[in-house]
Amino acid sequence: xxxxxxxxxxxxxxxxxVRPILNEVLxxxxxxxxxxxxxxxxxxxxxxxxxxxxxLEETLGQGELSAQLDALGASxxxxxxxPGVWWIExxxxxxxxxxxxxxxxxxxxxxxxxxxDICAGRARLGEQFE
Amino acid sequence: MKNTPTxxxxxxxxxxxxxxxxxxxxxTASLLALPPAMIPRIAEAIESARRPSVIWLSFQExxxxxxxxxxxxxxxxxxxxxxxxxxxxxxxxxxxxxxxAEAARHAAxxxxxxxxxxxxxxxxxxxxxxFSTIAGISNYDxxxxxxxxxxxxxxxxxxxxxGGIPGANPNPTGAVSVGDLVKDKPIINVPGCPPIPMVMxxxxxxxxxxxxxxxxxxxxxxxxFFGQTIHDRCYRRPFYEQGKFANTFDxxxxxxxxxxxxxxxxxxxxxxxxxxxxxxxxxxxxxESGHPCLGCSEPDFWDKGxxxxxxxxxxxxxxxxxxxxxxxxxxxxxxxxxxxxxxQAKFTKEG
Amino acid sequence: xxxLDFARGPALQWAAYILVAGTIWRIVGIILLKEKPDYSExxxxxGYGAALKVxxxxxxxxxxxxxxxxxxxMMAYVMHIGLFAVIFLFTPHIVFFEGWTGLxxxxxxxxxxxxxxxxxxxxxVALLVRRLTNPVLKLISxxxxxxxxxxxxxxxxxGLLIPVRVGLRYEDLLAIHILSVALLLIxxxxxxxxxTFLVFVTRGTTGMxxxxxxxKT
Numbered sequence: 245x246x247x248x249x250x251x252x253x254x255x256x257x258x259x260x261x262v263r264p265i266l267n268e269v270l271x272x273x274x275x276x277x278x279x280x281x282x283x284x285x286x287x288x289x290x291x292x293x294x295x296x297x298x299x300l301e302e303t304l305g306q307g308e309l310s311a312q313l314d315a316l317g318a319s320x321x322x323x324x325x326x327p328g329v330w331w332i333e334x335x336x337x338x339x340x341x342x343x344x345x346x347x348x349x350x351x352x353x354x355x356x357x358x359x360x361d362i363c364a365g366r367a368r369l370g371e372q373f374e
Numbered sequence: 375m376k377n378t379p380t381x382x383x384x385x386x387x388x389x390x391x392x393x394x395x396x397x398x399x400x401x402t403a404s405l406l407a408l409p410p411a412m413i414p415r416i417a418e419a420i421e422s423a424r425r426p427s428v429i430w431l432s433f434q435e436x437x438x439x440x441x442x443x444x445x446x447x448x449x450x451x452x453x454x455x456x457x458x459x460x461x462x463x464x465x466x467x468x469x470x471x472x473x474x475a476e477a478a479r480h481a482a483x484x485x486x487x488x489x490x491x492x493x494x495x496x497x498x499x500x501x502x503x504x505f506s507t508i509a510g511i512s513n514y515d516x517x518x519x520x521x522x523x524x525x526x527x528x529x530x531x532x533x534x535x536x537g538g539i540p541g542a543n544p545n546p547t548g549a550v551s552v553g554d555l556v557k558d559k560p561i562i563n564v565p566g567c568p569p570i571p572m573v574m575x576x577x578x579x580x581x582x583x584x585x586x587x588x589x590x591x592x593x594x595x596x597x598x599f600f601g602q603t604i605h606d607r608c609y610r611r612p613f614y615e616q617g618k619f620a621n622t623f624d625x626x627x628x629x630x631x632x633x634x635x636x637x638x639x640x641x642x643x644x645x646x647x648x649x650x651x652x653x654x655x656x657x658x659x660x661x662e663s664g665h666p667c668l669g670c671s672e673p674d675f676w677d678k679g680x681x682x683x684x685x686x687x688x689x690x691x692x693x694x695x696x697x698x699x700x701x702x703x704x705x706x707x708x709x710x711x712x713x714x715x716x717x718q719a720k721f722t723k724e725g
Numbered sequence: 726x727x728x729l730d731f732a733r734g735p736a737l738q739w740a741a742y743i744l745v746a747g748t749i750w751r752i753v754g755i756i757l758l759k760e761k762p763d764y765s766e767x768x769x770x771x772g773y774g775a776a777l778k779v780x781x782x783x784x785x786x787x788x789x790x791x792x793x794x795x796x797x798x799m800m801a802y803v804m805h806i807g808l809f810a811v812i813f814l815f816t817p818h819i820v821f822f823e824g825w826t827g828l829x830x831x832x833x834x835x836x837x838x839x840x841x842x843x844x845x846x847x848x849x850v851a852l853l854v855r856r857l858t859n860p861v862l863k864l865i866s867x868x869x870x871x872x873x874x875x876x877x878x879x880x881x882x883x884g885l886l887i888p889v890r891v892g893l894r895y896e897d898l899l900a901i902h903i904l905s906v907a908l909l910l911i912x913x914x915x916x917x918x919x920x921t922f923l924v925f926v927t928r929g930t931t932g933m934x935x936x937x938x939x940x941k942t
Contacts, residue, residue, distance in 0.1 A: 256618075256630040258609055284410035286403075291649045293609035294631075294662060315394030334397050340655045343401040345410065354400075358392035603895060615835040617816055636820050643729070643896050678730075686817040687824035699742035700749055707753025714758045722762075 258293035262300050265290070265346075269304075269329055272348035276328055282349035297344075304331060304346075311355060317342075321352055381420050395421075405576040406588075407598040407647075419584055426581065427482050427490040429520055433513040434506045434540045434549055435496025439531035442568035443575070476509050479520070487523045491581060494552050495530040497540045501548030517555060526560045526587055527552060528577055532670060535563035535594070542676035553594065562587050563594040567670035570651055573599045593673065595645065604641035604667050607649035610634070623664070634661060638682035640669030729896045732903035740907035747914025748922060755926060768939030771932075779932030780925055797855060800848045807845030811838055811881060835888070842885045849878045869916040876912045879905040 265285065272283035287297070305325030313319040317336040324331055330352050334343035385395055399417045403410060432440070482490060494517065499505035503512030521527055529535040529552040540549035553561050564574055577596055580588050588596035605611065613619070613633040620628035621636055633639070641649075644667055648659040661667055666682070669675040679687065726734070786794050812818055816832035823829045832838075853874055856862045883902040887895065912918060920927075935941070 256613075256632065258612060258631075260609065260612060286410055288404045288656075289407060289650050291607045291609045294658070296609075313393060313397070315391050315397055317397075319397060334401055336401075342655075343397075343404045345400070354393055354396055358396070360392040605895070617832050617834045619816060621829070635817065643899075684817070684820040684824065686821040695738075696741060696745055699745040703746035703749025704753055706746065706750040708757065710750065710754035711757030714754065718759050718761075 255294055258296065261290055261292055261296050262303060265300060266303065269326070269346060269348060273326070273328055276348055276350070280350075282347065285346040285348075287344040287346065301331065304329060313354065319354075321355060380422055402579055405572055406580055407576075426525075427486040428493060428578070429479060429482055429490055429524075430493045430495075431513075431516060431520060432508075433494065433496030433498050433517070433534070434547065435531065435533050436539075437495075438568040439495040439533075439574075442571045443530075472509060476511075483520065483523050489525050490523070491578070492521050492524045492527045493530055493578075494527060494534045497533040497537050497549035497551060498555060499540070499547035499549050501546070505547045514555065517552070521556050521559050524559055526562065526581070527556055528562045528564060529553065529594075530564050530574060531569055532565040532567045532673075532675070535565040536673040538567065539676055542674070560587055561594055562590060562596065565593075565595060565600075565671040565673075566646060567668070567675075569671070570599070570647055570653060572651055573647055591645070595671070599647040599651070600645040600671065602645065602647075604644050604646060604649050604661070608641055608661060609649070610661060628664060631664075634664075634666040636684050637666045638680065638684055639666030640672075640675070640678075640681075640685060641667040642685060644669040644672055644675075646671040727896070728900040729903075732900040732907070736904055736907045737910075740910040744910045744913060748919075751914055751919055752922065752926070755923070763934075763937065765938065767937045769936050771934070771937040773929075773933075775932040775936035776929030777932070779935070780928040783928050783931075797852065800851045800855075803848040804845055804852065807841045807848065808877070808881065810841045811845060811884065814838065839885065839888065842881055845881050846878060846885065849874065849881070872912065873916055873918045876905075876909045877918065880909055 265287075268285060272285070275281050275283060287300075292300075307323035307325050307327060309323040311321040313321060317334070317339065319332065319334045322331045322333075323329070328348055328350065330347040330349065332343075332345045332347055332352060332354070333341060336342045385398075390398075396413070396417065399413050399420060400410070402416055402420070403413050406416075408416070430440075496506075496513075498513045498517060500514065503514060506513045508516060532538040533540060533549075534552050537545075537549050537551045537554075540547055541551070553563065562577055564577055566573070573596070576599065577588060580586070580596075588598055591597055591600055593600075605614075608614075610631065610633050613631075614635060618627060618630075618632040619636045620632045620634055622628065623637065628634075628637075635641075639661065641661065648667070649661070652659045652662070668681050669678065672678070786798060810833065813822075814833045815835075815838045819830060819832050833841075856866055856870065856874075880902060883898070883905045887898045887902060890898065909918075913921060
């Protein structure tokens with residue numbers, strides 16, 4: 245029985261998006277170094293050719309730190325091979341990808357413990373002593 | 375309007391953490407094609423928004439739009455129903471039917487007078503009300519009755535927005551779009567056959583987040599998703615520019631993923647977000663899968679020449695008409711020559 | 726029916742009918758005219774070979790005039806070759822002809838076509854400027870000259886505007902381009918633009934007459 249992989253297509257590669265995005269990342273890193281300002285690049289709005297997104301991910305690589313977030317589905321927050329450049333992928337409860345970003349920052353906002361959660365947690369802990 | 379809880383309160387009650395909420399806001403910003411810098415504003419807006427009531431009316435449709443919406447990733451329609459909006463009426467998705475269902479619809483309309491959203495998929499037959507009825511009520515009557523107290527109407531899919539396939543030649547049921555009938559309420563058209571799920575939910579989310587409807591183009595389509603043509607965002611555009619085209623569906627050009635213009639792609643004249651947002655959670659879209667764009671988000675796309683006829687094909691009229699023109703030319707030529715020869719004869723005689 | 730449907734449909738259809746009728750009218754009207762009798766002794770039997778020869782040789786300027794006419798000649802060649810390239814070697818146009826004749830041929834990359842299109846417009850403008858500033862040309866130019874120039878240049882300009890996208894939607898720019906082509910096709914058989922098909926008739930006739938008289942062809 246033939247499978248979808250047996251279809252003999254040899255797609256001609258298109259590399260239009262990878263270099264411009266890397267250039268944007270370069271400028272964002274400059275901004276981070278000079279003024280400590282963060283940048284977020286939304287990868288959802290860009291027309292990626294087949295394989296280009298993987299190429300981008302491969303080029304940026306994986307760095308020292310990776311974090312898994314479990315909130316309304318799993319999210320992966322990965323520092324790339326280039327410190328300060330974070331790859332963030334959000335999935336929903338059905339494990340479908342709902343968001344993909346590059347954050348050029350010291351630490352992505354979502355990694356920090358949030359004020360509302362801290363207060364709610366403190367209240368919960370306080371109940372332990374009642 | 376009933377004092378419904380805010381979305382922020384609902385999420386908190388469901389135990390959604392602040393991180394989860396931020397994630398939701400980030401994906402919403404992506405959905406609405408807003409820059410990431412808007413995320414804090416979205417967070418603020420969503421937290422204080424109240425759950426609007428939504429009534430969904432299905433008329434002459436194939437249910438593809440509902441199917442498409444239930445495949446939507448973010449937010450999921452179940453998520454939408456329970457967390458964000460209050461879907462008070464939907465033929466296909468609701469458990470109730472018959473009188474009970476109609477009673478629920480009327481209750482929702484009364485309770486939320488002036489503030490509810492009406493979503494419509496399918497065209498409305500005007501040829502004979504009997505062509506399409508629900509609980510014995512004609513589509514036309516149900517539409518006009520329901521939109522009377524609505525805040526706005528959203529036409530989901532090309533059938534509701536422009537007439538779609540029922541409205542295509544010869545239009546046996548006299549199908550018309552929502553916009554042809556409703557003149558006194560704001561209408562947002564979200565066309566596509568079906569529309570991209572994310573686009574549908576984005577419009578609803580925008581209403582939820584900002585309490586407003588998005589900016590639209592001359593066909594009433596949200597500019598955020600229908601402001602660019604497929605051609606202008608297609609990843610195969612470099613091949614178009616280089617002159618690399620597929621000539622048949624299985625030739626080397628097609629296998630290499632070259633431009634599908636010669637196979638009838640309507641990308642240059644079609645406004646939709648397929649090339650960037652794509653389908654099935656960003657898996658691919660028709661052109662990426664090797665099939666030319668049909669132009670399904672454009673009015674009358676069924677009647678705009680064949681799907682496999684290239685855009686620049688001329689329509690020269692019948693061969694007979696051209697032959698007729700040729701015959702006319704011969705006649706005129708003979709007449710002109712006859713006059714000329716008479717003139718020449720006069721000349722030579724005198725000369 | 727929006728503007729694009731009108732341009733692609735009725736406008737182009739009627740332009741085609743008028744083009745066919747007009748072209749045949751002129752050709753038939755000219756060919757059926759009586760030949761002026763030539764009572765001189767024929768130096769050589771004139772055949773179609775001479776006709777074909779002159780169709781070819783008239784493309785090159787005769788030696789005494791070559792230097793004086795070099796500039797307008799170069800501009801005209803750029804304009805004609807550019808026009809040929811953008812019409813027949815641009816893939817969406819090739820697809821158009823394929824729909825009509827069933828024939829297909831390879832095209833040039835879009836960037837090359839764009840460059841050639843610009844070259845065509847520049848040379849056309851240069852020729853117009855010459856027509857307006859050269860005292861002899863200015864004197865003998867009439868409506869036909871200027872209007873023929875206008876309907877030939879307009880489609881190239883409107884075609885170049887499409888990728889440039891001057892704020893209008895693609896469909897509207899395309900409609901305007903197609904309408905300008907329709908205008909060209911309608912005017913073509915009449916007036917001096919008729920040289921597109923008549924040049925062969927006139928040069929051929931000249932060839933045969935000259936050969937009969939023993940003149941250089």
